[in-house]
Amino acid sequence: MTKMRESEIIRMFIEEFDNHALGDDAGFVRFNDSWLLVTSDMLVWRTDVPDFMTPEEAGKKVVTMNVSDIAAMGGLPLAFFFSLGVPENTDEKTLRGIAKGINKGAKEYGVKIVSGDTNEAREIIIDGGAIGRGSRLLLRSNAKPGDLVCVTGELGRPLTALLLWLKGEEIPPKILEKAKNPKAREREGIELSNYANSAIDISDGLSKELWEIARSSNVRIVIDEDKIPVNEEVREIVKDPIKIALASGEEFELVFTIPKENLGNISFDFTIIGRVEEGEGVYIKREDKMERLPILGWEHLKGGDYVNL
Amino acid sequence: MTKMRESEIIRMFIEEFDNHALGDDAGFVRFNDSWLLVTSDMLVWRTDVPDFMTPEEAGKKVVTMNVSDIAAMGGLPLAFFFSLGVPENTDEKTLRGIAKGINKGAKEYGVKIVSGDTNEAREIIIDGGAIGRGSRLLLRSNAKPGDLVCVTGELGRPLTALLLWLKGEEIPPKILEKAKNPKAREREGIELSNYANSAIDISDGLSKELWEIARSSNVRIVIDEDKIPVNEEVREIVKDPIKIALASGEEFELVFTIPKENLGNISFDFTIIGRVEEGEGVYIKREDKMERLPILGWEHLKGGDYVNL
Numbered sequence: 001m002t003k004m005r006e007s008e009i010i011r012m013f014i015e016e017f018d019n020h021a022l023g024d025d026a027g028f029v030r031f032n033d034s035w036l037l038v039t040s041d042m043l044v045w046r047t048d049v050p051d052f053m054t055p056e057e058a059g060k061k062v063v064t065m066n067v068s069d070i071a072a073m074g075g076l077p078l079a080f081f082f083s084l085g086v087p088e089n090t091d092e093k094t095l096r097g098i099a100k101g102i103n104k105g106a107k108e109y110g111v112k113i114v115s116g117d118t119n120e121a122r123e124i125i126i127d128g129g130a131i132g133r134g135s136r137l138l139l140r141s142n143a144k145p146g147d148l149v150c151v152t153g154e155l156g157r158p159l160t161a162l163l164l165w166l167k168g169e170e171i172p173p174k175i176l177e178k179a180k181n182p183k184a185r186e187r188e189g190i191e192l193s194n195y196a197n198s199a200i201d202i203s204d205g206l207s208k209e210l211w212e213i214a215r216s217s218n219v220r221i222v223i224d225e226d227k228i229p230v231n232e233e234v235r236e237i238v239k240d241p242i243k244i245a246l247a248s249g250e251e252f253e254l255v256f257t258i259p260k261e262n263l264g265n266i267s268f269d270f271t272i273i274g275r276v277e278e279g280e281g282v283y284i285k286r287e288d289k290m291e292r293l294p295i296l297g298w299e300h301l302k303g304g305d306y307v308n309l
Numbered sequence: 310m311t312k313m314r315e316s317e318i319i320r321m322f323i324e325e326f327d328n329h330a331l332g333d334d335a336g337f338v339r340f341n342d343s344w345l346l347v348t349s350d351m352l353v354w355r356t357d358v359p360d361f362m363t364p365e366e367a368g369k370k371v372v373t374m375n376v377s378d379i380a381a382m383g384g385l386p387l388a389f390f391f392s393l394g395v396p397e398n399t400d401e402k403t404l405r406g407i408a409k410g411i412n413k414g415a416k417e418y419g420v421k422i423v424s425g426d427t428n429e430a431r432e433i434i435i436d437g438g439a440i441g442r443g444s445r446l447l448l449r450s451n452a453k454p455g456d457l458v459c460v461t462g463e464l465g466r467p468l469t470a471l472l473l474w475l476k477g478e479e480i481p482p483k484i485l486e487k488a489k490n491p492k493a494r495e496r497e498g499i500e501l502s503n504y505a506n507s508a509i510d511i512s513d514g515l516s517k518e519l520w521e522i523a524r525s526s527n528v529r530i531v532i533d534e535d536k537i538p539v540n541e542e543v544r545e546i547v548k549d550p551i552k553i554a555l556a557s558g559e560e561f562e563l564v565f566t567i568p569k570e571n572l573g574n575i576s577f578d579f580t581i582i583g584r585v586e587e588g589e590g591v592y593i594k595r596e597d598k599m600e601r602l603p604i605l606g607w608e609h610l611k612g613g614d615y616v617n618l
Contacts, residue, residue: 006427009395009404013425016408019415020422027423029388031442032341038423038440040349042392044430079338083351083436085394086318095318099325106328113329114336114347115438118318121353127392127436129424131347133340 023216024140025072025201026132035137039069040129050165050179055094057180059101059126060108061250065203066130067109068184068252072201073139074193075132077186079114080106082128085121098126109186138192138199138256143217147197147257149274152185155206156234156241159248164237174233182252188268189254195262202251207296209255210282223274223293225286247296332525333449334381334510335441344446348378349438359474359488364403366489368410368435369417370559374512375439376418377493377561381510382448383502384441386495388423389415391437394430407435418495447501447508447565452526456506456566456585461494461577464515465543465550468557473546483542491561497577498563504571511560516605518564519591532583532602534595556605 004012014022021027026039041062043049049058063080070077082102086095106113111130161179164171171179185201192199198217200209206228214221230245238244257276258266282293313321323331330336335348350371352358358367372389379386391411395404415422420439470488473480480488494510501508507526509518515537523530539554547553566585567575591602 004399004401004404006395006429009393009427010425012401012405013408013411013427016405016412017415017422018412019420020425022422022425027388027390027421029421029423029440031345031387032343034341036340036345036388036440038388038390040390040392040424040426040436040438042394042426042428042436044394044428046431047429078340079336079345079347081336081347081349081438083349083438084318085351085353085434086315090313092313092321095313096321096325099322102322103325103327106326111328112336112338113326113331114338115349116319116322116329116331117349117351118315118322119351119353120315120356121434122355122431125394125430125434125436127349127351127434129349129390129392129438131338131345131440 025069028137035134037070037073037075037132037134038129039066040127041065041069042125042127045124050162052165052171052176053180055097056101059098060105061182062126062128063102063105063109064182064184064252066128067111067186068201070130070132071184071186071189072199072254073134073137074189074199075134076190077109077111077130077132079131080111080128081115082126083117085119085125087122087124088120090124109184134193136193138196140198140200140213141216143198143213143219143257143276145219145276145278146259147276148260148272149221149223149257149276150270150272151229151253151255152188152270153253154229154231155245155251155253156231156248158182158250159244160234160238172233182250184252185254191267192256195265196256196258199254199256202249202253202255204249205247205296206255207246207293211295213257214280214282218280220277220279220281220283221274222277222283222285225284227271227273229271243296334378337446344443346379346382346384346441346443347438348375349436350374350378351434351436354433359471361474361480361485362489364406365410368407369414370491371435371437372411372414372418373491373493373561375437376420376495377510379439379441380493380495380498381508381563382443382446383498383508384443385499386418386420386439386441388440389420389437390424391435392426394428394434396431396433397429399433418493443502445502447505449507449509449522450525452507452522452528452566452585454528454585454587455568457569457581458530458532458566458583458585459579459581460538460562460564461497461579462562463538463540464554464560464562465540465557467491467559468553469543469547481542491559493561494563500576501565504574505565505567508563508565511558511562511564513558514556514605515564516555516602520604522566523589523591527589529586529588529590529592530583531586531592531594534593536580536582538580552605
């Protein structure tokens with residue numbers, strides 16, 4: 001018996017595959033004259049749904065997670081599909097809540113529900129997926145030296161909510177809001193497909209996503225600590241707001257790199273947090289010191305390192 | 310707590326959905342000038358993988374199940390995607406076997422692997438899906454009075470293998486072969502899209518699939534007991550070969566209805582088992598008596614009724 005981490009398992013699968021398009025936010029295949037984008041993302045109730053979420057919120061979140069992956073490729077989301085694993089003793093109210101949430105998400109993002117399947121399983125599992133259409137794809141491997149590094153929205157609330165919840169403390173409503181009901185940046189993704197060079201959605205934390213872009217694009221990314229858009233409530237509550245903002249996942253904000261001359265074309269709010277340079281790695285400027293940025297994703301927090309807020 | 314059957318759960322979900330394309334072998338959405346077909350089908354190791362199957366066979370079967378759904382719509386399979394649920398103590402050999410099987414299936418059916426995701430779960434779950442392109446869809450709701458009812462291949466081996474296995478008896482190699490390595494009829498599906506009126510793949514047993522077509526198309530289907538293509542080895546082993554052939558699922562053969570004048574265009578082997586008439590229900594001619602056909606799918610066998618071979 002070998003204990004493999006999730007990323008190692010996927011790497012092993014990729015080793016075995018002859019014809020694949022894995023490794024970005026969504027896979028893609030040519031379809032008529034467009035790119036057909038496909039992504040799937042599984043939610044395991046026991047580990048992925050804290051009890052402050054309702055079944056409806058969980059159902060909607062599965063749609064959001066998948067639409068967000070399409071958005072991060074610069075695609076137009078078209079369709080959602082899912083498979084359910086359902087233990088025998090699951091109550092109808094929970095299932096109906098999940099159904100309502102999926103419907104709500106599908107309406108919000110304008111996607112058609114094209115496939116649904118259900119099976120008896122030991123725990124509740126909602127495996128969702130989305131399909132989109134793209135013309136110019138925002139690959140994480142396409143960041144160019146000279147690009148500015150930008151991010152939508154504000155960071156920190158989902159992780160703050162989770163850490164307070166793990167400690168059994170009350171979660172302020174404004175913090176809870178985004179943890180319960182995150183939104184995919186589907187309109188922003190489509191707009192960016194015309195102007196940005198690369199994009200990724202923040203599902204595992206800003207620091208991890210920046211490393212993904214830097215590695216895939218063979219570039220160096222330098223960000224400025226002062227520029228990171230930390231949410232105001234998070235700043236008031238936690239000891240190290242920057243660390244929380246760098247580690248907070250399931251934000252579904254978009255990180256993108258874009259040539260400076262294209263900035264004027266963007267119609268939505270965003271924050272410039274750094275730039276792309278020749279070289280490798282991700283660096284952060286703190287006051288006047290430059291530090292190599294560690295990866296602070298949730299996979300790395302599980303040990304409990306940062307549970308102390 | 311309410312105990313709901315899988316079909317009831319899906320019906321409840323459909324009630325809640327405003328914009329969906331559920332209820333056929335695969336969902337569909339317009340994409341440029343074609344139909345984009347999407348299906349997903351979950352395999353739960355504990356309940357769906359008997360121990361006579363290797364991990365590689367299970368991995369390949371997930372591809373087959375999904376490609377078969379695309380074939381049953383008359384679509385060209387383009388892409389495969391999956392999510393894995395993996396318990397912590399899963400050995401690497403099992404996972405690598407699954408990966409090899411998925412790759413084998415993808416090569417056999419010429420599909421690109423476009424998305425893969427993995428999560429920690431209580432049991433091994435492989436949730437797969439496929440995407441295809443269709444021009445003229447073979448809906449199960451489009452059977453027309455006057456059509457002939459046809460089926461590809463031979464029936465009975467998967468259920469016979471399963472029943473022998475449940476009894477702890479040896480399974481003859483020729484019976485085992487199809488249970489371990491079923492094949493999707495992807496070329497037949499594409500050819501039929503030009504000539505047939507409706508089609509469905511046999512995942513839950515011939516009798517259940519015939520009822521699906523009859524109900525969805527508002528027609529009567531009459532089949533002839535003597536015409537059902539029961540596999541020769543199955544005929545030699547079991548007491549009631551017709552019952553087994555009607556109930557045997559995971560055959561992945563195609564049942565289709567087709568106007569008589571189009572038969573000459575079909576280049577592959579198939580068997581005419583009956584015809585479509587005005588009316589409702591599914592009937593079977595046994596000697597000179599006409600009987601209403603009961604649904605004999607696996608969901609109905611679980612009680613153990615037919616374990617006695």
